[in-house]
Amino acid sequence: MNLSSGGNGKNWAGGAPCWAAYNAAITAAETYNGRLQPSTMQATGSVLTYSGYCPGLGQTGNLLDLTFNLNYGSGDNGDLIGVTNNRDTTRSQNFGYDVLNRIAEAQTTSTYSVSPSHCWGESYQFDNYTTGGPWGNLTAITPMTGNYTGCTQESGISVIATAQNQISNATTYGYDTAGNMTANGSNTYTYDAENHLASTAGVTYIYDGDGKRVEKAQSGTVTKIYWYGTDGNVLDETDGTGSTGNSAFSEYVYLNSQGQRIARRDSSNNAYYYGSDHLGTSRVLAEVPSGSTTATLCYDADFYPFGGERVYTNSCTQTYKFTGKERDPESGLDNFAARYDSSSTGRFMSPDPLGGQLLDPQTLNKYSYARNDPGDLTDPTGLYTCKDDHNKCQTKEDIAFEKARQQALKSKDPKEQRAAKSYGNPTKDNGVTVQFGNPGTGRGGATTSDLRVDPNDSSKFQAVETVTIRSGDSGESLVADVTHEGSHVADAQEFAATIDSTGAADQSKNLTTYQTELNAYLLNQSVLTAGNEKRSYGDCGKDPCILGAGVSAAQALENINRLLALPESKGGYNVTPNDQGPLLYPSLTIPK
Amino acid sequence: MFLRTICTGIKLLTVVAVATAMTSTEGVHYPTVIAGEIPLYPSLARTAHITGTVRILLAVKDGSIINADVKSAEVQVTDPSHRAVYDDKARAIASRQLSEPSVANVKTWRFEPGSNASLTVTYIYRIEGDVTSSPENPIVELELPRFVRVTAKPFKPTRD
Numbered sequence: 027m028n029l030s031s032g033g034n035g036k037n038w039a040g041g042a043p044c045w046a047a048y049n050a051a052i053t054a055a056e057t058y059n060g061r062l063q064p065s066t067m068q069a070t071g072s073v074l075t076y077s078g079y080c081p082g083l084g085q086t087g088n089l090l091d092l093t094f095n096l097n098y099g100s101g102d103n104g105d106l107i108g109v110t111n112n113r114d115t116t117r118s119q120n121f122g123y124d125v126l127n128r129i130a131e132a133q134t135t136s137t138y139s140v141s142p143s144h145c146w147g148e149s150y151q152f153d154n155y156t157t158g159g160p161w162g163n164l165t166a167i168t169p170m171t172g173n174y175t176g177c178t179q180e181s182g183i184s185v186i187a188t189a190q191n192q193i194s195n196a197t198t199y200g201y202d203t204a205g206n207m208t209a210n211g212s213n214t215y216t217y218d219a220e221n222h223l224a225s226t227a228g229v230t231y232i233y234d235g236d237g238k239r240v241e242k243a244q245s246g247t248v249t250k251i252y253w254y255g256t257d258g259n260v261l262d263e264t265d266g267t268g269s270t271g272n273s274a275f276s277e278y279v280y281l282n283s284q285g286q287r288i289a290r291r292d293s294s295n296n297a298y299y300y301g302s303d304h305l306g307t308s309r310v311l312a313e314v315p316s317g318s319t320t321a322t323l324c325y326d327a328d329f330y331p332f333g334g335e336r337v338y339t340n341s342c343t344q345t346y347k348f349t350g351k352e353r354d355p356e357s358g359l360d361n362f363a364a365r366y367d368s369s370s371t372g373r374f375m376s377p378d379p380l381g382g383q384l385l386d387p388q389t390l391n392k393y394s395y396a397r398n399d400p401g402d403l404t405d406p407t408g409l410y411t412c413k414d415d416h417n418k419c420q421t422k423e424d425i426a427f428e429k430a431r432q433q434a435l436k437s438k439d440p441k442e443q444r445a446a447k448s449y450g451n452p453t454k455d456n457g458v459t460v461q462f463g464n465p466g467t468g469r470g471g472a473t474t475s476d477l478r479v480d481p482n483d484s485s486k487f488q489a490v491e492t493v494t495i496r497s498g499d500s501g502e503s504l505v506a507d508v509t510h511e512g513s514h515v516a517d518a519q520e521f522a523a524t525i526d527s528t529g530a531a532d533q534s535k536n537l538t539t540y541q542t543e544l545n546a547y548l549l550n551q552s553v554l555t556a557g558n559e560k561r562s563y564g565d566c567g568k569d570p571c572i573l574g575a576g577v578s579a580a581q582a583l584e585n586i587n588r589l590l591a592l593p594e595s596k597g598g599y600n601v602t603p604n605d606q607g608p609l610l611y612p613s614l615t616i617p618k
Numbered sequence: 619m620f621l622r623t624i625c626t627g628i629k630l631l632t633v634v635a636v637a638t639a640m641t642s643t644e645g646v647h648y649p650t651v652i653a654g655e656i657p658l659y660p661s662l663a664r665t666a667h668i669t670g671t672v673r674i675l676l677a678v679k680d681g682s683i684i685n686a687d688v689k690s691a692e693v694q695v696t697d698p699s700h701r702a703v704y705d706d707k708a709r710a711i712a713s714r715q716l717s718e719p720s721v722a723n724v725k726t727w728r729f730e731p732g733s734n735a736s737l738t739v740t741y742i743y744r745i746e747g748d749v750t751s752s753p754e755n756p757i758v759e760l761e762l763p764r765f766v767r768v769t770a771k772p773f774k775p776t777r778d
Contacts, residue, residue: 481702529662613753
């Protein structure tokens with residue numbers, strides 16, 4: 027399956043996809059409003075061609091045809107208030123919100139008298155069934171009455187929330203001491219020491235060291251293997267034998283680095299194309315049999331706000347559903363990488379391993395899904411919430427940082443790799459936090475070091491590092507700053523790893539300011555040289571301290587020494603080889 | 619109780635001390651500390667945000683310490699990034715970072731010659747105040763021989 031055969035794609039100036047043609051059979055197109063919110067998403071079962079300025083599909087999409095109303099021009103808070111389904115307007119949806127921008131109600135535009143089979147309506151209540159409350163616990167999903175009496179919808183919930191924001195009703199729900207849900211009335215769940223779901227409904231799950239699920243097993247036999255690409259997306263799925271020649275085999279194709287899944291190929295080379303909405307939820311699948319250029323709709327579904335599926339056509343079974351996450355047939359849970367989400371209760375099974383933000387108190391509830399605004403927000407990794415769809419779910423700075431880190435990871439210089447690796451996997455808490463801002467005059471970044479008991483092994487200690495990268499940093503300069511700070515992080519991590527439970531540590535790894543800055547600036551030299559750029563550091567007077575292209579190794583060392591010896595007022599560090607300044611962890615001076 | 623002081627040996631001394639302590643609630647004294655090292659915040663515990671209270675049962679004979687056992691250690695472990703939540707097992711492992719240095723410190727104490735006593739010494743370690751970029755000496759309060767309070771400021775080294 028070659029996506030570029032007989033077709034290609036275009037992006038809007040802001041980077042959002044404009045249109046793409048797949049396999050001489052399908053055209054998909056998206057348009058955005060002046061606030062860069064999606065306004066239409068369409069797909070049609072034939073290839074259309076466009077001029078370079080991306081006007082969008084502009085005609086009826088016979089596979090997918092959604093128009094989004096985000097109240098643009100009349101409301102300022104950006105909540106999605108309606109989605110018109112132009113293929114079948116009885117399936118169009120409207121949404122209402124409470125004063126905290128949490129979803130309060132959702133319904134089809136068609137009432138029972140208009141479309142008894144398509145209509146549905148639900149109300150959502152938080153914390154208390156009758157009075158509501160601010161804690162962000164979804165406690166009731168109830169069917170609407172009046173014009174919607176007689177419509178069918180999800181089974182709904184009615185629960186109470188405990189002081190720990192866990193839900194209970196009689197004896198149905200149970201939690202372990204780490205806060206993971208262990209029972210919900212239909213299944214029981216066990217978790218491993220890293221709070222990964224270990225088993226449920228007779229299926230056990232195996233994870234790799236980065237927390238990615240790599241296998242499913244039943245009664246001791248591996249039934250499914252996930253094969254990941256370097257960017258963390260599942261490229262292939264097979265049975266336990268790894269065969270690519272049977273019905274268990276699937277191969278996936280992604281459009282962009284955020285992992286928008288656009289196609290699946292089976293072992294007979296039949297292709298299935300995904301049509302997704304603004305949340306990345308797979309709404310339609312179009313089948314293109316091997317050798318054919320004709321697309322046929324084989325899956326068509328709507329989703330309730332918290333992810334419940336409402337299927338209309340389902341002749342090609344698929345498991346990637348709500349916001350593109352895999353829904354496990356055995357449990358009905360969605361795998362959000364760091365944790366699992368239960369669409370039927372509209373909340374996560376396990377608490378958020380990261381904290382919320384005090385400025386947005388709704389994020390402080392560690393179980394709520396996407397701050398209970400599921401029509402506008404997604405939670406791509408189960409770790410943090412981000413605005414809008416899969417194309418904009420990371421800030422520009424996050425994306426630029428990750429790109430720079432990936433570039434450093436691919437470097438041939440092992441020290442550069444070490445610096446990039448120190449940041450860890452973005453979906454796993456290794457004690458490192460990256461933020462963007464002003465790290466101080468003349469600096470590209472700053473790192474603070476702290477220490478904690480290792481959450482995964484209480485007999486060990488782990489460095490807690492906060493890295494601030496200068497806002498707006500870009501290009502080789504950003505790569506240099508990311509590796510420079512990563513070098514400090516790696517230095518701290520390596521020393522922290524030597525501390526044993528008696529408090530003894532390898533003091534040779536507790537570096538001085540001179541040593542850690544020398545390590546870090548040598549990386550600035552190598553990164554800038556590799557990128558054929560140079561940059562001046564500090565206020566070194568007539569003979570500036572330049573690092574990068576054209577500067578010899580000996581000259582670079584001399585320039586770094588001159589820079590480090592400068593006073594802080596001139597961008598230096600006040601340290602020399604003979605007076606190296608304080609240790610990385612100045613209070614830890616117990617020799618091993 | 620006083621009748622039992624007729625007993626001999628170590629037991630006698632212990633019982634005398636208990637008797638003294640009991641009467642101390644009516645105004646009688648504890649044995650006096652005449653020398654000892656300054657208690658500081660154990661460096662690893664301070665850097666790794668371990669705080670808490672350690673109670674040590676001390677037996678003193680003729681002014682010297684003959685036994686110092688940890689009676690209890692209640693510690694709190696904090697993650698400065700506020701992500702990790704620690705359980706009792708983690709606290710139990712971390713508690714040695716406070717209890718071992720406390721025992722080491724109390725063993726440097728010498729009492730007035732001839733003192734005999736059995737008493738509980740309580741070490742209280744706290745981390746409070748503004749973050750500093752280099753470690754400063756803690757505030758040490760002594761209410762000898764029963765209480766030692768060590769209060770340190772949190773610190774966080776910065777690298778540019």
